[in-house]
Amino acid sequence: MIQRINVKCLTCGTISTLRIDIGHSKEQKHVFNCSGCGEEIEIKLDLSNPPNVGFDLVNNCECCEEEGIIENLSSENQIPESYRHDPFFSPGIFAAQQLFAEMKEKGVTLDRKEYERGVSEAERILRLDDEWPKIKRAWSQFNKNNITLADNISKQNSIQYPESAAGALHWIYDFCARTLCNGRIQLLIDAKEKIYEIAEKYEEEFDKYLVYHSSNVKNRIRKYYSIFERFFDAYSEYSQLFISYKLNRPFIKSALSSYDFAKTRDFYGFAFEVLGSGAVTFAAIQNIEAGIEYDTFATKDFTLDNYLQIDKVNRIKCFERIPEFINIYSEYNVSIRNGSHHATFEYDPTKKIISYQPKKDPQKIYTIDYFDYINGCVELLFSCSSMVCIDILLFILAMKKQKSKKSRHS
Numbered sequence: 001m002i003q004r005i006n007v008k009c010l011t012c013g014t015i016s017t018l019r020i021d022i023g024h025s026k027e028q029k030h031v032f033n034c035s036g037c038g039e040e041i042e043i044k045l046d047l048s049n050p051p052n053v054g055f056d057l058v059n060n061c062e063c064c065e066e067e068g069i070i071e072n073l074s075s076e077n078q079i080p081e082s083y084r085h086d087p088f089f090s091p092g093i094f095a096a097q098q099l100f101a102e103m104k105e106k107g108v109t110l111d112r113k114e115y116e117r118g119v120s121e122a123e124r125i126l127r128l129d130d131e132w133p134k135i136k137r138a139w140s141q142f143n144k145n146n147i148t149l150a151d152n153i154s155k156q157n158s159i160q161y162p163e164s165a166a167g168a169l170h171w172i173y174d175f176c177a178r179t180l181c182n183g184r185i186q187l188l189i190d191a192k193e194k195i196y197e198i199a200e201k202y203e204e205e206f207d208k209y210l211v212y213h214s215s216n217v218k219n220r221i222r223k224y225y226s227i228f229e230r231f232f233d234a235y236s237e238y239s240q241l242f243i244s245y246k247l248n249r250p251f252i253k254s255a256l257s258s259y260d261f262a263k264t265r266d267f268y269g270f271a272f273e274v275l276g277s278g279a280v281t282f283a284a285i286q287n288i289e290a291g292i293e294y295d296t297f298a299t300k301d302f303t304l305d306n307y308l309q310i311d312k313v314n315r316i317k318c319f320e321r322i323p324e325f326i327n328i329y330s331e332y333n334v335s336i337r338n339g340s341h342h343a344t345f346e347y348d349p350t351k352k353i354i355s356y357q358p359k360k361d362p363q364k365i366y367t368i369d370y371f372d373y374i375n376g377c378v379e380l381l382f383s384c385s386s387m388v389c390i391d392i393l394l395f396i397l398a399m400k401k402q403k404s405k406k407s408r409h410s
Contacts (some may be wrong), residue, residue, distance in 0.1 A: 001021075001022045002019050002020065002021060002022070002090065003019075003020045003022055003045070003053050004017060004018065004019055004020075005017075005018050005020070005043075005055060005063065006018070006063065006064050006065065006066060006067060006068060007041065007043070007057065007061040007062065007063060007064065008061060008062050008063075008064040008066075008068075009034040009036060009037060009039065009041060009060060009061060010060045010061060010062060011034065011037050011039040011060055012034060012036040012037035012039070013036070014034050014035055014036030014037065014068065014069070015064060015066050015067070015068025015069070016034070016035065016041070016061075016068045016069050016070075016071045017067050017068050017069065017070050017071065018030075018043070018071050018073055019070060019071070019072050019073070019087070019089075020045065020073045020074070021072070021073065021074035021075070021076070021077055021090075021091040021092060021257075022045070022047065022053065023047075023074070023075045023076040023239070023243075024076065024127055024130075025047065025075065025129050025130065025235065025236075025239070026046075026047050026048040026129075026130060027044065027045065027046060027047065027048070027236075028044070028045040028047060028075050028236055029042070029043070029044045029045075029058075029075075029236035029237075029258060029260070030042070030043050030044075030073045030075070030236065030257055030258045031059075031258045031259055031260035032071060032073065032257065032258060032259060033259065033349050033350070034060070035069045035071070038349060038350050039060055040059065040060060040259075040349065041059065041060045041061045042058040042059035042060070042061075042260070043055065043056065043057055043058060043061065044056040044058050069085060070085045070086065070087050071084070071085065072084055072085070072086065072089050072091065072257070073257035073258070074091040074240070074257050075236050075239050075240060075243075075257060075258070076091075076239055076240070076243040077091030077092055077094065077095045077243070077244075078091070078095070078240070078241075078244060078252055079091055079094075079255050079256075079257060080094075080252060080255065081255040084255045128175070128178060128179060129232055129235045129239070131161065131175065132228070132232045134153075134157050134161075135154075135157075135161075135164075135171055135172065135175050136228075136229070136232075137153050138150045138151075138153040138154045138157075138164070138168045138171060138172070139168065139172055139225050139228075140225070141153060141168070142168045142169070142172070142218075142221070143218075143221070143222040143225055145218070147168070150167075150168035151167040151168050153168070154166075154167055154168045154170075154171045155167070157171075161174075163175075169392055169395070169396065172221075172388065172392060173388070173389050173392045173393070176385040176386075176388045176389050176392075177385070177389055179246075179381065179382070179385045180382055180385050180386065180389075181246060182246060182247065183244075183245035183246060183247075183382075184245060184382040184385075184386075187327060187328050187382065187383075187386045188385075188386045188389050188390070190323075190324040190327065191324045191325060191327075191328060191386060191390055192389075192390070192393065193324070194322065194324035194325065195285060195390070195393075195394075198285055198288055198289045202288045202289070202291070205288050205293060205294060206285075206288055206294075207401060208293075208294060209284055209285070209288060209294040210394060210397060210398035210401060211398065212284070212294065212295070213281070213284070213391075213394050213395065213398060214394075214395055214398040214399070214402075217391050217394070217395045220277060220278055220281075220387075220391055221388065221391060221392070223274045223277060223278075224274060224278070224384050224387065224388045224391075226270070226274070227270065227271050227274055227380075227381065227384045228381075228384075230267055230270065230271075231267070231377075231381050233263070234260065234263040234264055234267070236258055236260075237258055237260050237263060237264050237374060238264075238374060238377060238378055238381070240256050240257060240258065240374065241371075241374055241375050241378050242378050242381075245378065245382070253371060256352075256370065256371055256374065259349065259352060259370055261345075261347040261349075261354070261370065264373070264374065264377060265340060265343075265345050265347070266340055266341070266343075267340070267377045267380075268336050268337060268340040268341075268373070268376060268377055268380060269336075269337050269338070269339075269340030269341025269342070270340075270341070271377070271380040271381065271383075271384060272312070272332065272333075272334075272336075272337035272340075272341065272380065273312060273337075273341065274384065275312075275329070275332065275380065275383055275384055275387065276312025276313070276315055276316075277312065278384075278387045278391070279312070279315040279316050279319075279329070280304070280307065280308065280315070281387065281390060281391060281394070282316075282319045282322070282325040282328075283304070283307055283315065283318050283319060284304065285319075285325075286318055286319040286321075286322055286325065287318075289322070297318065313332075313334040313337075316329045316332065328383050328386045328387065329383060330379070330383075331376050331379035331380055331383060332383075333376065335356070335358045335366055336356070336366075336368065336373070336376060338356070338357075338358055339354070339356025339357065339358075339366070340356075344356045344357045347370070351369075352369055352370045352371070353367050353368070353369050353370070354367065354368050354369070354370060354373055355367045356368075
């Protein structure tokens with residue numbers, strides 16, 4: 001559905017006719033630049049009471065009767081630059097045409113039951129922003145070690161989210177796995193299969209590692225929580241590309257419909273740091289795969305304690321030889337991290353370009369356009385999702401083994 005509204009820029013008086021593609025979220029935000037003066041205009045849609053649509057003119061605009069320059073906006077569908085001002089463009093139809101063209105090229109057909117099943121599954125993986133406020137409460141209590149309360153919150157939501165009936169950890173795992181569907185779920189599948197292979201071959205040492213892992217994993221799960229919190233706080237920015245990945249549909253570089261750089265500027269650096277901390281999981285497992293103890297490395301006298309002291313950018317080098325692990329770290333750019341983390345980012349709203357200085361060479365200027373930056377942030381979210389699932393999987397496995405051990409001794 002397309003919703004139209006005319007707004008006037010309070011800075012220069014330029015009138016824009018907004019054609020807004022209504023998405024699945026209960027709230028939809030857009031920050032774009034006035035075609036006249038370049039100043040930011042921000043609007044917010046309240047979609048919590050369909051079919052009614054509430055408008056909040058947040059910044060630098062007011063409603064008006066006159067028609068103006070067409071601005072096509074969408075939080076879930078990509079809009080090519082050439083269609084940005086097209087008065088008849090439909091983002092939803094354009095996305096469907098792309099998808100059907102790809103299916104035709106591949107010779108893929110769907111019967112009615114397959115289509116209905118696909119629609120049902122799409123709903124489950126698209127409405128994660130609606131689910132987040134609910135799972136957030138359970139995850140927060142888990143972080144505080146209020147496990148019983150976290151599980152009770154989860155079970156209260158079991159009718160709508162059946163996975164939550166098994167408790168908070170299982171719900172968190174399922175939620176994170178669904179963030180990877182469909183476009184990036186293979187990252188998790190491949191890493192899990194490799195871990196199972198190593199666990200079976202080196203069972204004794206792997207069991208020792210599980211004891212170590214379970215002693216500190218809750219702190220990492222707490223850190224990953226903060227990544228998801230930041231992501232969903234600015235969901236209208238990330239959903240522009242996030243949804244395309246989730247539906248595994250043809251990906252095109254396009255004009256975005258929101259450019260709220262203030263809300264996204266530090267995400268990359270923060271996610272990089274948390275992901276770097278989580279690399280210890282793969283570092284220890286690759287030691288086991290190499291036939292040595294989990295807390296020692298090939299380098300003489302270099303231990304896991306030493307490993308935890310090195311720069312996070314270097315922590316992934318020890319498992320570069322294992323594609324199932326390193327693929328999760330494919331988006332791990334230290335230069336962008338430095339710009340984001342050390343606040344050297346400068347954003348040009350007219351060109352949609354971010355410039356930044358690398359830490360080691362402050363005289364050098366790097367650039368990245370906002371589209372590619374958001375894409376990198378979404379990829380980091382996928383990486384974090386994979387690592388949350390892997391850490392939870394190992395934690396649950398450790399608890400099962402501990403329970404089995406107790407039952408044998410009783």
